[in-house]
Every structure is written in C-alpha cells, then in structure tokens.
Amino acid sequence: MRYLDLLTALFATVLLTSNVASTKLVVLGPFTFDGGTLLFPLAYIFGDVLTEVYGYRKSRRVIWTGFFALLLATLTFQAVAALPTPQDGESQRFGEALRLLLGLTPRIVLGSLLAYFAGEFANAYVLAKLKVRTGGRHFWLRALLSTLAGQGLDTGIFLLVAFYGVWPHEVLLAVFLSNYVFKVGVEALMLPVTYGVVGFLKRAEGMDAYDRDTDFNPFRLA
Template identity: 90%
Template structure:
C-alpha cells in the first residue's frame, strides 16, 4: 500500500484547512455557504477513493486519524485563544483577531466533530455496501449516492448543532441548500478525476477491496 499514507495526509490536510476556512460565510452568486465548503467536498472524494480501493477497514482508520487531527487542532486553537496576550496594544489586537477567527464556541466545535464523524462513516458505509450489491459496477452511482447521504448528514447536523436558535430558520435552510447543492455539484464535476485516481490506485496497489464480511462498527479499530 504505497499510496495510503499520502492519501491519509492529504485527507487530514483538507479536513483541517476547510475547518479553519469555515469560520467565514461567503456569498457567490445564489449560494451562501461557509468558506470551508470550497475545499471540504474533497474530503468526501478522498473518502470514496479510500473505501473503493482499500475497503471500509482502512477507510475507518483514516477517518479516525482525521477525527483526532481535527480534535487536536480545535483544542489547541481554543487553548491559545483563551491564554492572555502581552499587554501592548499590538499584541492585544492580534490576540482579539485570533480569538474571533479560531476561538470557536463550544457549539461550533461539537457540531463540527459530530457532523464529520456521522457524515464520513455514513459515506464509507453506503459506498462499501453498494459496491458489494452492484458487484463493483456503477462507481459513479455509488459515489454520488454515498455523498448524497454523507454530505446531507454532515451539513444538516453541523448547522443544527452549531447554529440552531442563533440564525433564523430561513437563513439556516438557505445555507443548508446552498452547501448541499454545491457539495453534490463538486462531487459530480470531479467524477472523471475520481475515476482516474481510483483506476490508477487499483493498478498500482493491486487492490480492489470488497467488504463482504466486514464488521462496520465504526469504533472497532483492530
């Protein structure tokens, strides 16, 4: 498995960068979404590639690595944001800016971690199950179906936990629909690239895993 460590590193990087970028809401045409949405769909594409080539077991391990990387980054940002800055005006100004950007509220932290956990494991589970059912055919359909479920859970859970009662329901619905449509669109547009990467890895690694007897318990790491 020559490329598994590289994919794991890229997956964790996408996850961490998109989590920091999500602190800003952006508007592009009819879409309103957090900045992390620009990059975060790649995490689900990586998830599709990992499950399709290496199987649910290896994908589960990578998901947990990403989870603990995200948890470590979040806890570090929280700790630094709450530590006192030097008394000079410049340091105080930078400290306030850091706190506003990365000193996330507990609801946002909880929403981000819970949404990631549920969404990624749902994505891997659906893709692995459908691969067995279709005997490895229709990867495009399996990738879209797993993303439909995973991204729906991810986006919905995050918004409900982090922002329900903070923003009007109409705003939350608009953000959900914008995020969901954008993420599914990215998945569809990236399918040719995903196909190419999956094909390359299957040939290079000599692997094409089928999870016929897999224990899908997300907490079983052995």
C-alpha cells in the same frame, strides 16, 4: 499499500484547512456558505477513493485519524485563543484577530466533530455496501449516492448543533440547501478525476477491496 499514507496525510490536511477556512462566510452567486465548503468536498472524494480501493476497514482508520487530528487542532486553537496576551497595543490586536479567527464557540466545535463523524462513516458505509450489491459496477452512481447520504448528514447535523436557535429557520434552511447543493455538485464535477485516481490506485496497489464480511461498527479499530 504505497499510497495509503499519502492519502491519509492529504485527507487530514483538507480537514484541518477547511475547518479554519469555515470561520468566514462567502457568497458566490446564489450560494451562501462558509469558506471551508470550498475545500471540504474533497474530504468526501478522498473518502470515496479510500473505500473503493482499500475497503471500509482501512477507510475507518483514516476517518479516525482525521477525527483526532481535527480534535487536537481545535482544542489547541481554543486554548491559544483563550490564553492572555501582553498588554501592548499590537499584541492585543493580534490576540483579538486570533480569537475572531480561531476562537470558535463550543457549539460550533461540537457540531463540526459530530457532523464529520456521522457524515464520513455514512459515506463509507453506503459506498462499501453498494459496491458489494452492484458487483463493483457503476462507481459514478455509488459515489454520488454515498455523497448524498454523507453530505446530507454532515451539513444537517452541523447546522442544527451549531446554529439552531441562533439563526432563523429560513436562514438555516437556505444555508443548508446552498451547502448541500454546492458540495454534491463539486463531487459530480470531479467524478472524471475521481475515476482516474481510483483506476490508477487499483493498478498501482493491486487492490480492489470488497467488504463482504466486514464488521461495519465504526468504533472497531482492530
């Protein structure tokens, strides 16, 4: 498995970068979403590639690796933002800027972690099950269906945990729809690239895993 370590590193990088970028809201045409949404769909594309080529077992380990990397980064950012800074004006300005950028509220931290966990495992589970059911055919359909499930859970859980009771219901619904449509749209547009990467990895690794007897318990790492 020559490329699994590289894919794991890229997957974790996407998670950490999108988590920091999510502190800013952006508007593109009719869509309103956090900045992390621009990059985060790649995490689900990586998830599709990992499960399709290496199987659910390997994908599960990568998902947990990303989870602990995200948890470590988040706790570090929270601790640094909370620590006092020197009293001179420049240090105070930098400290306040850091708190605004990285000092996320506990609800946002919890929502981000829960959403990632549920969404990524749902994506991997649906893709692996459908691969066995279809005999490995129709990857485009399996990738889209798994993304619909995973991104739906991810987006919904995050918004409910982080912002329910803070934003009006109509704002929550509008942000959910914007995020969901954008993320699934990116997955659909990237399908030709995803096909190419999957084909290359299957040939290079000599692997095409089928999870026929897999224990899908997300907490089983052995």
